Amino acid sequence: xxxxxxxxxxxxxxxxxxxxxxxxxxxxxxxxxxxxxxxxxxxxxxxxxxxxxxxxxxxxxxxxxxxxxxxxxxxxxxxxxxxxxxxxxxxxxxxxxxxxxxxxxxxxxxxxxxxxxxxxxxxxxxxxxxxxxxxxxxxxxxxxxxxxxxxxxxxxxxxxxxxxxxxxxxxxxxxxxxxxxxxxxxxxxxxxxxxxxxxxxxxxxxxxxxxxxxxxxxxxxxxxxxxxxxxxxxxxxxxxxxxxxxxxxxxxxxxxxxxxxxxxxxx
DNA sequence: AACAAGACCTGCATGC
DNA sequence: TGCATGCAGGTCTTGT
Numbered sequence: 633x634x635x636x637x638x639x640x641x642x643x644x645x646x647x648x649x650x651x652x653x654x655x656x657x658x659x660x661x662x663x664x665x666x667x668x669x670x671x672x673x674x675x676x677x678x679x680x681x682x683x684x685x686x687x688x689x690x691x692x693x694x695x696x697x698x699x700x701x702x703x704x705x706x707x708x709x710x711x712x713x714x715x716x717x718x719x720x721x722x723x724x725x726x727x728x729x730x731x732x733x734x735x736x737x738x739x740x741x742x743x744x745x746x747x748x749x750x751x752x753x754x755x756x757x758x759x760x761x762x763x764x765x766x767x768x769x770x771x772x773x774x775x776x777x778x779x780x781x782x783x784x785x786x787x788x789x790x791x792x793x794x795x796x797x798x799x800x801x802x803x804x805x806x807x808x809x810x811x812x813x814x815x816x817x818x819x820x821x822x823x824x825x826x827x828x829x830x831x832x833x834x835x836x837x838x839x840x841x842x843x844x845x846x847x848x849x850x851x852x853x854x855x856x857x858x859x860x861x862x863x864x865x866x867x868x869x870x871x872x873x874x875x876x877x878x879x880x881x882x883x884x885x886x887x888x889x890x891x892x893x894x895x896x897x898x899x
Numbered sequence: 900a901a902c903a904a905g906a907c908c909t910g911c912a913t914g915c
Numbered sequence: 916t917g918c919a920t921g922c923a924g925g926t927c928t929t930g931t
Contacts, residue, residue, distance in 0.1 A: 634924070634925085635924060635925090638924080666907080666908095666925095666926085666927090690925080705925080705926090706925090707908095707925060707926085708908090708909095708923070708924065708925055708926095709908090709909075709910085709923085709924090709925095725909085743908080743909050743910065744907085744908045744909050744910085744923090744925095745907090745908060745909080746907070746908070746925060746926080747925095748926095761926090761927095785901095786901085786902095787901075787902080788901075788902060788903090792902080792903085795925095797925090797926080804924050804925070805923090805924055805925085806924050807924090865924085866924095887902090887903060887904075888903080888904065888905080889923095889924095889925095890922085890923090
């Protein structure tokens with residue numbers, strides 16, 4: 633489930649249990665996540681205190697007062713539950729349990745086990761993965777000019793470019809579809825067509841930047857659930873929600889993933 | 900270097 | 916009912 637808004641909401645959920653608290657006991661019930669947890673994973677956390685709980689793109693960044701950093705990614709199916717200690721009953725897919733000095737227990741559940749937990753010594757900028765992440769779409773550094781530089785010369789589609797975490801960090805399949813619909817841009821359009829030959833943003837790129845911010849901000853604030861949560865995602869065959877459009881949402885496959893869009897109003 | 904396709908793993912909805 | 920198929924919101928690796 634997790635794209636940037638869901639990860640940010642997870643961060644806020646975990647903060648009360650983890651921030652300024654110590655890992656009293658860590659239980660690894662299954663170590664074979666996307667990458668196997670090292671055998672000393674629990675021992676390296678126990679006794680450590682959380683200085684701050686941050687987020688970068690879809691990664692949760694747990695800074696410890698020791699200087700080490702616990703980096704976590706939810707993959708496709710990861711989630712956390714917070715409850716009062718002690719937890720006696722576990723689900724099959726409860727893989728990692730943090731008993732914190734706050735008196736709260738944090739349980740990581742992940743049926744598909746695409747999630748990641750890694751303990752890093754230092755500096756995220758030098759990390760082979762985190763160091764290559766592109767702009768945070770809700771940060772002030774993100775804008776039409778920086779996005780223009782990133783899209784310049786890209787022959788790939790807008791859908792693929794916006795899904796690329798090195799270009800914009802935090803969008804996934806849903807919010808790429810939603811942002812493109814809001815910006816009235818076709819997911820099949822070539823990414824470089826939003827940039828002039830000299831590398832300046834075309835007007836449509838300003839619209840896209842606003843649309844990206846809007847869909848993420850809205851997802852963070854509303855958090856309504858149910859069928860009408862998205863305007864195009866998973867709505868194949870339904871009417872386009874844009875006033876006066878009258879188009880029908882289509883599903884196509886791009887780079888092996890579903891794309892939903894309105895062929896009438898998205899050009 | 901840029902890009903597309905395949906792989907990883909489990910659960911669920913669908914159709915026969 | 917059982918079984919097969921296809922699909923799922925991510926990203927790493929492989930191949931052109």
